[in-house]
Amino acid sequence: MKSLHVEGDTFLHRLPPGVKLAALAAVSLLLFLLHSPLLLAVAAITALVFYAMLRLGWHNSWQRMRMILLTIILICAFTLVINSPMDAAAVFFRLVALTLFAATITATTSTGDFIEIVTKAARPLEKTGLVRASDIGLAIGLVIRFVPEVLGRYQAIRDAHHARGLKPKALTLAVPLIILTLRNADEIAAAIDARGIRGQK
Amino acid sequence: MSTRDLVLAALFAAIIVALGLVPPISLGFIPVPVTAQSLGVMLAGVILGAKRGGFAVFLVLILVAIGLPVLSGYRGGLATFLSTTGGYLVGWFFAAVVTGYCSEHFVDRSQSGIVQITGFFLAALIGGVVVDHMLGILWLPVVTNMTLAQAFLGDLLFVPGDVLKALIAALAGRAVMVGYPLLPQRA
Numbered sequence: 001m002k003s004l005h006v007e008g009d010t011f012l013h014r015l016p017p018g019v020k021l022a023a024l025a026a027v028s029l030l031l032f033l034l035h036s037p038l039l040l041a042v043a044a045i046t047a048l049v050f051y052a053m054l055r056l057g058w059h060n061s062w063q064r065m066r067m068i069l070l071t072i073i074l075i076c077a078f079t080l081v082i083n084s085p086m087d088a089a090a091v092f093f094r095l096v097a098l099t100l101f102a103a104t105i106t107a108t109t110s111t112g113d114f115i116e117i118v119t120k121a122a123r124p125l126e127k128t129g130l131v132r133a134s135d136i137g138l139a140i141g142l143v144i145r146f147v148p149e150v151l152g153r154y155q156a157i158r159d160a161h162h163a164r165g166l167k168p169k170a171l172t173l174a175v176p177l178i179i180l181t182l183r184n185a186d187e188i189a190a191a192i193d194a195r196g197i198r199g200q201k
Numbered sequence: 202m203s204t205r206d207l208v209l210a211a212l213f214a215a216i217i218v219a220l221g222l223v224p225p226i227s228l229g230f231i232p233v234p235v236t237a238q239s240l241g242v243m244l245a246g247v248i249l250g251a252k253r254g255g256f257a258v259f260l261v262l263i264l265v266a267i268g269l270p271v272l273s274g275y276r277g278g279l280a281t282f283l284s285t286t287g288g289y290l291v292g293w294f295f296a297a298v299v300t301g302y303c304s305e306h307f308v309d310r311s312q313s314g315i316v317q318i319t320g321f322f323l324a325a326l327i328g329g330v331v332v333d334h335m336l337g338i339l340w341l342p343v344v345t346n347m348t349l350a351q352a353f354l355g356d357l358l359f360v361p362g363d364v365l366k367a368l369i370a371a372l373a374g375r376a377v378m379v380g381y382p383l384l385p386q387r388a
Binding site: 003004005024028032064067068071072075078079082083085090091094095098099100102103105106107109111113115118130131132135136138139140142143144146147149150151154170171174175177178179181182183184185186188189190193198 | 202203204205207208209210211212213214215216218219220223237239244248252256260261263264266267268269271272276277278279280281282283284285286343344345346347349351355369372376377380381383
C-alpha cells in the first residue's frame with residue numbers, strides 16, 4: 001500500500017504538521033461561510049497554486065483525484081438542475097478548493113508525522129479509559145501489516161470457489177475470510193505481549 | 202482494552218480495507234455488484250460489538266486521514282472527509298458503534314437462529330442504514346447548496362443497496378457467531 005505522501009522539500013513540507021492541520025481547519029471553515037462564487041473561485045485558484053507547487057504531474061494527480069472529481073461533478077450537475085447556475089458554480093469552486101487544500105496537506109505530511117499528531121490528540125481520550133494513545137500507533141502498524149495477508153486469503157477463498165465450480169458470493173466469501181483472519185488474534189496478541197510492546201502488565 | 206481486543210480491532214480494520222481493494226462482488230440474488238466496504242462496517246459492529254467494532258472503524262478512518270488510499274476506488278486523504286460524502290464516512294464510526302451496541306443487546310447465544318439473524322438485521326439496519334444515512338444527509342447541505350429535503354431524496358437512491366447489505370451482514374454475523382463467537386454478551 002503506497003501512501004499519498006510525496007517526498008519533497010517545499011516550505012509546505014517544512015511547516016509543522018500541527019500548524020498545517022490547524023490552517024486547513026481554519027480555511028475549510030472560511031470556505032463554508034463564503035457563498036459568493038467569485039470569492040470561492042479565488043480560493044479554488046489559490047488552492048490550485050498551492051497544489052501545483054508539489055509538482056505531482058498530470059497523471060499522478062488524476063489518479064489521486066478522479067473519484068472525488070466525479071462526485072463533485074455529480075453534485076454540481078444535481079445543483080444545476082434543482083438550483084441556479086450561480087449556486088452550482090459556488091458549490092463547484094468550494095468543493096474544488098477544499099479538495100485541493102486537503103490533498104496538499106496530505107501530500108506534504110508524512111505518515112509518521114500524522115501518527116504522532118493522532119497520538120497527541122488522543123491523549124485526552126486516555127482519561128475516559130477507552131483507549132491508550134500509544135495503542136493507536138501500534139494498531140495502525142498492525143492494520144498496514146495485515147492488509148496484504150487478508151487480500152491473499154481473499155484470493156485463496158475465491159480460488160477455492162472457482163475450483164469447485166461455485167460462484168463467489170458476498171456471504172460465502174466474507175464468512176470464511178472473517179473467521180480465518182480473526183482466529184489469528186490470540187497468537188498475535190500473545191506475540192505482542194511476549195515482546196512487552198505495550199509496556200506494563 | 203486488552204491486547205487481544207486491540208488485535209481483533211486491527212485485524213477487522215484490515216478486513217475493511219481489503220474489502221475496498223477487491224473488485225465489487227455480486228450479492229447473489231440481485232445482479233448489481235456492490236462495493237463491500239460499508240458492508241464491512243456493519244460486520245464490524247455485528248461481529249465485534251460496539252467497543253472493538255467502533256475502534257476497528259476508527260482505525261480505518263485514521264488511515265484515511267493520514268493519507269493512505271484505503272477507501273474503495275483508491276480514495277484517501279483529508280479531502281475525502283471534506284468532500285460531499287464526508288458525512289457518510291464519519292457516520293461509519295457511529296454506524297459501527299450503534300450496530301455493535303444493538304447487536305450486544307438484541308442477540309443472545311441461547312436464541313434460535315432466525316431470532317439471532319433478525320436481531321443482527323435490525324442492529325445493522327439501525328446503525329448502518331439509519332445512523333449512517335442520517336449523518337450523510339446532515340452533511341450534504343453544509344458543503345452544497347442543497348436543502349435537507351433534497352439531500353434526503355438523493356440519499357433514498359442508496360437505501361435499498363444498504364438494506365441488502367444489512368441483511369448480508371446479519372447472515373454473515375450469525376454464521377461467524379456460530380463458527381467463532383466473539384460478540385460480548387449483555388442482557
